Amino acid sequence: MGIAENVARIREQMAQAAIACGRDPKSIALCAATKMNDADAVRQAIAAGVDCCGENRVQELTAKLAQNAYAGAPVHFIGHLQTNKVRQVVGKVDLIQSVDSLRLLQAIDKEAARQGIVQDILLEVNIGEEASKSGFAAGDILPMVEKAGQFSNICIKGLMAIPPISHNSGENLNYFQKLFQISVDITGKKYDNVKVDCLSMGMSGDFADAIASGSTMIRVGTGIFGVRNSVKA
Numbered sequence: 001m002g003i004a005e006n007v008a009r010i011r012e013q014m015a016q017a018a019i020a021c022g023r024d025p026k027s028i029a030l031c032a033a034t035k036m037n038d039a040d041a042v043r044q045a046i047a048a049g050v051d052c053c054g055e056n057r058v059q060e061l062t063a064k065l066a067q068n069a070y071a072g073a074p075v076h077f078i079g080h081l082q083t084n085k086v087r088q089v090v091g092k093v094d095l096i097q098s099v100d101s102l103r104l105l106q107a108i109d110k111e112a113a114r115q116g117i118v119q120d121i122l123l124e125v126n127i128g129e130e131a132s133k134s135g136f137a138a139g140d141i142l143p144m145v146e147k148a149g150q151f152s153n154i155c156i157k158g159l160m161a162i163p164p165i166s167h168n169s170g171e172n173l174n175y176f177q178k179l180f181q182i183s184v185d186i187t188g189k190k191y192d193n194v195k196v197d198c199l200s201m202g203m204s205g206d207f208a209d210a211i212a213s214g215s216t217m218i219r220v221g222t223g224i225f226g227v228r229n230s231v232k233a
């Protein structure tokens, strides 16, 4: 199946999942996870109506920006970002979803200040407490949000999480619900400069459960582009 058909199918499944839990399908955005897919594939996904593109690697982001691959859609950074590469990402993307340490937060703020901009970000939560994954511990999020008030060149728009790989539907429900609860806790604190508009959770295999748990953005790669080259071989 082609990219356009895949996007249409995912939209339909998103709508079903939303309606099943009484939510407006329009309240959930579809982010195309474009890693290892070329500029042409990215353009096809945008033409098919994805809401934004999410890139994982700085090198791929830079190359595709140079090819004008994301024209017509916002671009997000969703991979692990090293502090020494913030210059190549800050100001070049609409949202950095994967802010996983205070050090990175500081580096982004500093670079955004240098450019005279405010960079929108999400805090990444290591919701499954996996040693192999980056992200803040769930318990560190509220203190971090509080601390982030002192950074005038970043704006926290919400949270992102990549739960453990699941093999059966329902397996990640508790993680999604946990992330949603953290967002509710933040909102309850009524911080001046923080509004949790974006709860980025759910991927190809588990987005229906994420939507049932309050996701406002799902990130879909294989469901749109097919199996990635690195794993095709």
Ligand SMILES: *Cc1c(COP(=O)(O)O)cnc(C)c1O
Residues within 6 Å of the ligand: 033, 035, 056, 078, 079, 162, 203, 204, 205, 219, 220, 221, 222, 223
């Ligand atoms: C690759 C990736 C996705 C999409 O994963 P699929 O299972 O291919 O849908 C989502 N989020 C992040 C951060 C990714 O790296």
